[in-house]
Amino acid sequence: MTRLLLINAGTSLVYDLIHLLHKNNFEVEETNEQDVLNQSEEHYHLAILDISHTKSDRTVILRQIREHFTIPIIVITAGNAMNRITCLELGADDCLSQPFNERELITRINAILRRINVSPHTLKKSQENYYITYSELVLDIKKQQASHNDQDLGLTSTEFILLQLLITHPGQILSREYLSINALGKHITPFDRSIDMHISNLRKKLPRRKDNNLWVKTQRGKGYQLI
Structure with a gap:
């Protein structure tokens, strides 16, 4: 339960x-x-x-x-x-x-x-222990933890899922609707800025890239992109 x-x-x-x-x-x-x-x-x-x-x-x-x-x-x-x-x-x-x-x-x-892969009324077995890497970023899927150069980023579950979505679609522009459905489990509604707030919080926790740019780029009117 x-x-x-x-x-x-x-x-x-x-x-x-x-x-x-x-x-x-x-x-x-x-x-x-x-x-x-x-x-x-x-x-x-x-x-x-x-x-x-x-x-x-x-x-x-x-x-x-x-x-x-x-x-x-x-x-x-x-x-x-x-x-x-x-x-x-x-x-x-x-x-x-x-x-x-x-x-x-x-x-x-x-x-x-x-x-977050938990059945509403039953416990599920843990996922296989594996990692996703992107440059200096490493995602531990089993522990739901992200690190940068071996330093834990302290992401919330929503921030982790957003980063995982972006990393598994490198260079692609992901719409706010897509991110909301897959990270928050709901469709975007008028004046809904939830995804933007979570992306903003994620950016604050991600160190700058080696070229001093942000990892997550805003594509106005389209969505967000991992660069």
Whole structure:
């Protein structure tokens, strides 16, 4: 059974969330924003962070958790689109605003699990241990880790998948729609900048090339290209 970590940052909706997730056959463990840093991500497939009613600084909470975990994180927040954009900038894999449709949350969880090769309700055997290399970049597919000159880049799962897609299509322009479907499990919608935020975060973690250029180039109106 798929294991989810529910991080409760002071919301009263936690029991409703647990009931919803159990009803959809997920195993759930609850923790709070203080104790979450003592958890090992190896025990979970995905984390849900509910900061919709917290009185603490939401950006600090998310930043600390993102630094601790590389597994996918879905953030539940309150407020306007700017809050959702901030969540994506800080490394969230997806973000929902209260109030949200319960079916939409489950759909987004399953979409993320599919793209990281985890069946929604069963554990899959690990992939064969193999590597993809591109110049100084090395991707460890089994560990879902990327390195540059043997230095771990600390990519999130979404950033890793984006880099893997780009590396396996060197020189090709990959559309935002293609990247969104394969990395986020959803189609691009009007004003949706999720892919752009994740690419921006990926660029920040990638050192410059030997020629001092960026690894990922924007092709305006077309998409992104690994050079």
